[in-house]
Amino acid sequence: MDSILNFIKLEESDGLLLYWLKEILIAVVVFAFFYALARLLRYILITWGPRFTSFTKTDLDDRILLRITPPASFLVVCAGLYYAVRTLPLPEKAHLLASGLLFIIIVVILTNIAYRVTDELLNWYASRLSEQVSNGLNRQLIPLVEKLISIFLIGTALIITLKHFNYDILSLVTALGIGSLAIGMAAKDTLANMISGFTLMIDRPFRIGDRIQLTGGQLGDVIDIGLRSTKIKTMDNTFLIIPNSELCNTILINMAFPDVRAKGRINLGVAYGSDIEAVKKLLVDTAMEIPDVLRDPAPEGYFVSFGESALNMALFFWVENYTNVFSVTDRINSLIVKRFQENGINIPYPTRTVLVEKD
Incomplete structure (x- = not known):
């Protein structure tokens, strides 16, 4: 057995x-x-x-x-x-x-x-x-996109893994949703600035290095476009820090768009009786003497209006870069005074004639 x-x-x-x-x-x-x-x-x-x-x-x-x-x-x-x-x-x-x-x-x-x-x-x-x-822009935008994609991939991998082990991911997603809502309500201003910063990077109404002018009259060069704020260096060498949400909802002038060329204007008046055609030609010739003034498009002189004491004239000219407008304007103004004196053209002062009648 x-x-x-x-x-x-x-x-x-x-x-x-x-x-x-x-x-x-x-x-x-x-x-x-x-x-x-x-x-x-x-x-x-x-x-x-x-x-x-x-x-x-x-x-x-x-x-x-x-x-x-x-x-x-x-x-x-x-x-x-x-x-x-x-x-x-x-x-x-x-x-x-x-x-x-x-x-x-x-x-x-x-x-x-x-x-x-x-x-x-x-x-x-x-x-x-x-x-x-x-x-x-790539220095600003690409790292942000990489972080968002990394978070998305890690979250997706975590959900797939938990689902494989039969964990209830619905409660986890619900908790994350409620937590995100609470965080969003508490930091809505910060999130608004971050979303606006992302919008500025995508839409690109201005770029780093562009000179912009705000509706309040502030003028400066864009130094940095961050997630929360944009830094602008003004003409007096100070930093203007503006929240991105305000920049997205305001009207501004981009002087560097569509290119960096800029148009300058000089307004002046000449005495009544002056030869208008000769004055316009003299204004154009004076501007052409400055090397930084572009020949294409060429300077243009116009008779704008009749003033109380003078005939109002305007000179338009173009420069290669908007940063040169002020310096070129100064040189043209100085040369105009000299040429007007040489050609006997007067820039009149406002005058008033007072008649006194006796009874």
């Missing part, structure tokens, strides 16, 4: 051993298949990928392919290991622990691949933007 029992136990142990060997063999075959698939994918991406990307005009696809090749092949290996573990008849806790750990690794790899692709896209866009306009 004992020998029969021993024989039965031996048969059961042999059957169990064969069963485990069979399951392990299946797991090894599954893993070997995915490992070979990973090697094939790596070979295709390294050998054949550049041949297809060479047909494009940019190097963006080459850079993306170079960065995703290592994690993509590693992802296939981890996927094979994940399915191989799932085929093994492990205890429930060990099975959940092993498969759960591999699932987390796979989610991390996928998140890393997505981040690498978006990072290359943003770097490529920033390089193109800096070639077109060197105004520091």
Whole structure:
């Protein structure tokens, strides 16, 4: 009887051993298949990928392919290991622990691949933007977009992981929504300035280095466009710090748009009886004597109106850069006084004639 029992136990142990060997063999075959698939994918991406990307005009696809090749092949290996573990008849806790750990690794790899692709896209866009306009926009905008994308990818990976382990993410999302609402209500002014700053970076009504004039008459050069405020350096070398929400809701003049050329104007009056055509020609010739005055478009002189004591004239001229308007105006004014004196043209003072009648 004992020998029969021993024989039965031996048969059961042999059957169990064969069963485990069979399951392990299946797991090894599954893993070997995915490992070979990973090697094939790596070979295709390294050998054949550049041949297809060479047909494009940019190097963006080459850079993306170079960065995703290592994690993509590693992802296939981890996927094979994940399915191989799932085929093994492990205890429930060990099975959940092993498969759960591999699932987390796979989610991390996928998140890393997505981040690498978006990072290359943003770097490529920033390089193109800096070639077109060197105004520091990529220094302001690209890091902000990278942070927002990173937060989104991490949040998505966390939600997928929690969902895989059957955690109730609805309560988490609800709590995050209520918390975000409370924070938004408490910091609405700060958030308004941040959103306005993001709008200024996208819409670009002005750029760093542009000279702008506000409705209040303040004039200055834009030094920095931050998330909360914009810094403007005025003509008297002081900093004007304005919240972005105010700049988004106000009317301003951008003197550097559409280009940095600027138009100057000089108003003056000549005595009644002066030769108007000669005065206009003299104004234009005087402006042409200044080297910084553009020849195209050429200066123009106009007879504007009849004044109480003088004939009102105007001289319009263009300079290459708006920063030169004041200095060029000063030089033209000084030369006009000299030329008028040489040609006998008077700039009259306002006069009044008072008649006194006696009874």
